[in-house]
Amino acid sequence: MKKSDKYILIGLWGAVGLCFVLFFALGLNIYAFLWFFVLSAAAIAWWGLRFPITEKMRARAIIGISGWWMVIGFLMLFPFPPPERPQYVVGEVHRFSELDHGWSRVLLGALGPNIAHHGMVYTDPKEIEGLGQWGSLPTFVTTFPLTRALFGGTTLLDPYRSPVPEGGDPVHVAPYAWTTWKGKARDRKLGWNKGDLLLGNVAKKLGYEKAKYTPKENAMMMKEIALWLGSDEVGILKMDPRFFYSHDFLSMGTPLPYDEVKEYKYAIQIYVDQRWRRVHNDPGESWWSITKSGQSYSTGAWIVVRLAHMLRDMGYKASVGFGGINYHNHETSLSVYSGLGEFARLSNAVVPTAGGLRFKSASILTDFPMEPDEPYTSLGVTRFCSHCDRCARACPVNAIPMGEPTVENGVLMWHVDKDKCARFRAGNLNGNCCNECLRVCPYNKPSTLFHKFGMYMVKHSPLAPRLFGNINGVGLDDWLEFDYSSDAGKFGENRPARWITEEKGFKMQFPYYMGRYIFTEDERSPDEEWSTGEGAEMGKVGLSYKGIKWGKIPERFFDANGRHRNVHWDWEGGELPKTLKGPGKSISKEEAMALLKSGKAFAGGFNKKDEDVYPRNVRDPKYEKGVVTYEQAVKMWEKE
Amino acid sequence: MKDIKIAFQFKWYEFLLLAIEAGLLFLAFWALIDSLLIATPIAAWRFFQFFIILALPGAAIFVFFKPKKKEA
Numbered sequence: 001m002k003k004s005d006k007y008i009l010i011g012l013w014g015a016v017g018l019c020f021v022l023f024f025a026l027g028l029n030i031y032a033f034l035w036f037f038v039l040s041a042a043a044i045a046w047w048g049l050r051f052p053i054t055e056k057m058r059a060r061a062i063i064g065i066s067g068w069w070m071v072i073g074f075l076m077l078f079p080f081p082p083p084e085r086p087q088y089v090v091g092e093v094h095r096f097s098e099l100d101h102g103w104s105r106v107l108l109g110a111l112g113p114n115i116a117h118h119g120m121v122y123t124d125p126k127e128i129e130g131l132g133q134w135g136s137l138p139t140f141v142t143t144f145p146l147t148r149a150l151f152g153g154t155t156l157l158d159p160y161r162s163p164v165p166e167g168g169d170p171v172h173v174a175p176y177a178w179t180t181w182k183g184k185a186r187d188r189k190l191g192w193n194k195g196d197l198l199l200g201n202v203a204k205k206l207g208y209e210k211a212k213y214t215p216k217e218n219a220m221m222m223k224e225i226a227l228w229l230g231s232d233e234v235g236i237l238k239m240d241p242r243f244f245y246s247h248d249f250l251s252m253g254t255p256l257p258y259d260e261v262k263e264y265k266y267a268i269q270i271y272v273d274q275r276w277r278r279v280h281n282d283p284g285e286s287w288w289s290i291t292k293s294g295q296s297y298s299t300g301a302w303i304v305v306r307l308a309h310m311l312r313d314m315g316y317k318a319s320v321g322f323g324g325i326n327y328h329n330h331e332t333s334l335s336v337y338s339g340l341g342e343f344a345r346l347s348n349a350v351v352p353t354a355g356g357l358r359f360k361s362a363s364i365l366t367d368f369p370m371e372p373d374e375p376y377t378s379l380g381v382t383r384f385c386s387h388c389d390r391c392a393r394a395c396p397v398n399a400i401p402m403g404e405p406t407v408e409n410g411v412l413m414w415h416v417d418k419d420k421c422a423r424f425r426a427g428n429l430n431g432n433c434c435n436e437c438l439r440v441c442p443y444n445k446p447s448t449l450f451h452k453f454g455m456y457m458v459k460h461s462p463l464a465p466r467l468f469g470n471i472n473g474v475g476l477d478d479w480l481e482f483d484y485s486s487d488a489g490k491f492g493e494n495r496p497a498r499w500i501t502e503e504k505g506f507k508m509q510f511p512y513y514m515g516r517y518i519f520t521e522d523e524r525s526p527d528e529e530w531s532t533g534e535g536a537e538m539g540k541v542g543l544s545y546k547g548i549k550w551g552k553i554p555e556r557f558f559d560a561n562g563r564h565r566n567v568h569w570d571w572e573g574g575e576l577p578k579t580l581k582g583p584g585k586s587i588s589k590e591e592a593m594a595l596l597k598s599g600k601a602f603a604g605g606f607n608k609k610d611e612d613v614y615p616r617n618v619r620d621p622k623y624e625k626g627v628v629t630y631e632q633a634v635k636m637w638e639k640e
Numbered sequence: 641m642k643d644i645k646i647a648f649q650f651k652w653y654e655f656l657l658l659a660i661e662a663g664l665l666f667l668a669f670w671a672l673i674d675s676l677l678i679a680t681p682i683a684a685w686r687f688f689q690f691f692i693i694l695a696l697p698g699a700a701i702f703v704f705f706k707p708k709k710k711e712a
Contacts, residue, residue: 034693041696048704061701062653069660069698276678450674479690482675485682 005050012043028466029474075463082378082459087629088336088343091410094606094624095246096330099517102422103325104249107139108514109582111419111525112502114566117580118426119143121500122568137583140290140425140432141324147432150294151324157301158250158326162319163312166328167248167256176309184263189315192221199224219370222268222307229303231270233354235338237372239267239365240633241640243329246604246618250326252515253602257617261328262640263317264365266372269334270303271354271361272296274435276446279358281486283494284436285396285428292435296360297323304362311368322362331361337630339377343413345385345392346400346437352379352455356443357391375630380459384442385414387469390477391437395539396497397424400437409606410627419525427500429568436494436539442468442477494540496548498557501533501564503578511592514584518592518603520612533564657698664695 019036023029044061047053098104109116119138120128128138141151159174164184181187192198196211202220203209211217223234244261248254274292282288301322308318321327332349335341341349350356392400399420408415425433438444445451457464470478486492507528512519530536533553540550548554559565567575587595595601596614603614613619623633650658668691675684 034690037693037696041700044697044700045704048700048706053705053707055707058701058706059651059653061705062657065698065701066653066656066660280679446678448674448678450670476690480683480686482680482683485680485684487679 005046009043009046009050012039012046015039016043026474027471028469030476030479031474034479072463076457076461078460080460080462082380083383085342085376085378086382086412088411088413089627089629090407090412091627092625093242093410093628094608095242095244095604095618096409097247097605098245098249098325098327099247099253099519100523100605100607101249101325102418103426105419105519105523105525106422106426107583108252108517108519109584110508110512110514110519110523111423112506112508112528112531113580113582114502114576115423115427115500115531116582117576118500121427121429121566121576122432140428141294143432144287144291146291147294150291150298153298154294154301154322154324154326157298157305157322160305160309161321161326162308166260166319167251167254179309179313181313185312185317186315190313192314213369215369215371218368219372222368222370225310226268226270226303226307229306230272230299231303232273232359233271233340233351235269235335235340235373236370237267237269237334237338237375238634239265239329239637240333240337240623240630241620241637242623242628242633243267243333245327245329246613247517247602248328253517255602255604255615255618256328257615258620258640259617261319261365262637263367264319264328265638266366266368266370267329267334267338268304268307268364268366268370269331269338269340269361270300270307270363271335271340271351271359272300272303273355274358274360274438276355276358276444279355279435279439279444280482281488281492283431283488283492284394284439284483285431285434285494285497287431289428289431289435290433293323293360293433297362300360300362301326304364308364308366311364311366314368316366316368318364318366318368320362320364323360327363328365329363331363334363335361337375339373339375342379342381344381344441345389345414346441347414347416347418350381350385350441350443352381352443352459353447355445355447356441357438358441358444378459380465381443382413384458384465384469387465387471388442388475388477390440390442390470390475393540394436394440394483395421396428396434396436396494397421397499398537398539399424417527419527420530423527423531424497424499429498429500429566430495440477440483442470445482493545496545496550496554497538498553498564500566500576501536502528502531504532506532509586511587511589512582512584513587513592513595513601514582516601518587518596518601520592520603520608522607522612523605533558536564654702657702661695661698661702664691664698667691668695 016036016039019032019039023032023036026032105111106115117137123138123143141147159172160176165173192211197209198211202224206217219236226234241258244256248256274296278292304320304322308320311318321329335349335351336343341351344350346357348357351359389402392402397420399417401414405412405414428434458468468476508524510519510521536553538550538553543550557565596603604618610619622636668688671687671691672684675687
């Protein structure tokens with residue numbers, strides 16, 4: 001043993017201590033964590049090789065490290081009760097107008113003329129004329145053969161959403177094949193089949209074969225059929241009337257009064273996976289991005305349309321909602337209160353059993369009595385998201401909040417900047433739409449036993465969300481880099497983001513009249529200046545691609561006037577003309593008031609005062625004044 | 641034909657550490673195979689490294705941190 005051996009040993013333990021401090025000081029830094037173990041092993045080995053060790057010392061060391069691992073194992077594996085689900089409703093909650101949806105605002109021109117004409121940028125000019133026969137501008141969903149096929153599939157099913165128009169939606173109702181009844185439902189109830197027999201595995205669980213139509217049995221049958229038809233997950237819940245949109249997008253503003261939907265007390269929520277195979281193998285901002293939505297939307301639509309028709313034929317009322325934007329209600333709340341998901345950092349619901357965010361949902365609203373799932377199931381998602389910001393870091397336009405949840409429309413949750421998000425998705429100049437957030441979400445893994453093991457720990461363990469979380473870009477998932485590890489290799493990486501901007505100095509003129517809806521000053525985007533390229537930065541700060549660092553938009557993307565050029569990467573011929581006008585028109589306040597008062601136009605949205613909502617009957621103070629919990633709203637709605 | 645005799649003798653606490661190390665190794669291989677099966681080779685390799693690194697201090701104690709044998 002030399003003197004220097006002692007100094008080396010002290011140095012090694014000092015380095016171990018430093019790693020320990022850095023691990024906490026740098027926000028549970030994974031590199032400090034791993035070096036802590038490597039240097040500990042080196043220090044122990046050095047100690048053992050260069051210094052005399054007694055059996056007593058060995059016993060203490062082994063018991064010490066075993067005890068450490070047993071404590072860690074206990075904290076990670078013991079089935080601690082998951083954290084109580086947050087009470088999201090903390091204030092007055094008004095119905096949401098579908099026209100305030102990010103997509104609606106883009107497509108109807110409320111965010112500016114350039115983004116409303118986004119399809120002109122990446123549609124071949126020869127194609128635009130052909131698409132014009134549909135009476136609308138080309139959009140990101142009408143750009144390619146596959147997107148046309150997939151979204152066209154959902155459009156084909158629109159007339160079958162409901163057998164009668166509700167709130168002006170669906171726009172054109174068509175009879176379903178072999179329908180032998182008229183109106184919302186058959187006047188005489190029919191059973192499941194001739195013998196009224198249940199599906200075998202449902203019968204086995206219940207212990208009888210002939211249907212009794214109890215709510216529990218009904219729920220089990222609907223779930224079993226939905227799973228069989230291709231849904232990856234199914235939830236059942238009671239409706240809170242505030243889940244319904246106040247105004248409908250497809251018919252450009254038609255109001256949906258409570259009276260027209262009051263029979264819908266239950267909802268069946270189905271989920272279709274966007275599939276790991278594609279989400280994993282394409283860059284989130286690629287030209288294929290939109291097709292993943294289209295695949296799940298069209299598959300989900302076909303499942304719910306058939307299920308709803310079966311319910312109507314059995315004598316119950318049923319109306320369906322599916323994507324892109326053909327819903328009566330906002331979907332996230334249905335996912336949350338069916339107990340399958342929780343509000344996540346992305347504002348959307350993370351449903352752990354459906355790939356986190358890697359799904360599209362569709363719903364059936366019905367009066368078929370079913371036992372709902374437990375709406376307050378704790379999944380630990382919101383807690384996990386508070387320790388993870390991978391989606392926020394990955395977002396190309398920084399639309400996802402990094403900090404704590406905030407209150408908007410009486411709901412305490414993380415609120416995404418929907419205008420930034422929708423502008424980028426519609427106006428992505430290097431691809432078509434975006435799914436980068438769901439791609440990097442740690443819940444986005446195939447449902448293997450190993451992944452389920454991880455989700456179990458995240459749900460139950462108080463330690464796992466901190467260790468697996470990635471709040472500072474140095475967590476386990478950051479190190480593992482699932483998103484940079486695929487069969488696509490370098491072709492799975494994003495280019496630095498660019499998106500369609502408005503002309504410099506752009507300011508939207510309100511009131512803005514489009515279809516049957518009037519957008520007012522309340523609906524002005526908080527990102528107007530940003531939308532012209534001012535202060536805009538790309539997400540993924542610190543990463544680089546071909547010498548371009550994320551965080552700053554490269555100079556060469558701006559023209560001589562400093563304008564963020566509205567051309568896509570590969571084809572500069574598609575630059576937008578500078579004199580575009582929105583699809584609607586700006587009118588005077590007097591004209592707007594006249595249209596609203598005469599019932600020729602409507603206005604609404606959660607951010608408006610009661611006196612500014614038209615028509616008056618889309619709000620109900622019973623539900624929309626004071627703090628009304630989900631349970632209270634459900635009970636009141638049942639009695640309506 | 642010679643008999644091959646293999647004899648192990650562990651103290652109870654050594655056996656405990658061995659079980660923990662075996663558990664970490666099991667996780668390393670499970671993570672490796674699972675990640676390879678879902679076509680994530682980088683994640684597979686890093687997951688494997690992760691659990692091996694976690695197992696290093698225990699392995700170092702087991703192998704190196706012991707009284708030196710007296711020479712015969």
